[in-house]
Amino acid sequence: MQIVTRLIAMTRARQLQRQFQQIERNITALPSRTRSRLAIMTLREIGQASRCEFPxxxxxxxxxxxxxxxxxxxxGFxxxxxxxxxxxxxGIALWLAVAYHETKESPYPxxxxQHRQLLRVLRELRGAGNNEASDASSQWIRSGAAA
Incomplete structure (x- = not known):
């Protein structure tokens, strides 16, 4: 039975890898402002999934x-x-959230x-969201609205 379980896990890993490559291309093609929206959406999806019985x-x-x-x-794909x-x-946000929870504590090597790749993309998205927020706040401060 362990051989069958490992074979299923390997098949799933290949499927997630193929989907991840396309998702990553889609994310790369997004403008920075849209990436920051995607970061917020993904964080919200991950939070909603974590509240489920089986995330x-x-x-x-x-x-x-x-x-x-x-x-x-x-x-999501x-x-x-x-x-x-x-x-x-x-769809991208949903895919990232579900794939994150699916690979998070997987006992299968x-x-x-895939989990490490997801974490890298999530870190990049978070960075894009933080840069966008700091750019907006610095523009607001430079404008006359802050006075």
């Missing part, structure tokens, strides 16, 4: 609870491919690199 199944219908993994990443920019942004 890695966030976005999955309750009757599909006993599948090897949830449908949240698939749903499909939305990320949308032509509608708002839907795509929400094949999923740990």
């Amino acid at each position: 890695h199944l966030y976005g999955t219908a309750p009757e599909q609870r006993y599948m090897p993994w949830g449908q949240g990443t698939e749903l 499909n939305r990320a491919q949308s032509d509608n920019p708002e839907v795509a942004l929400r 094949s999923l740990q690199p």
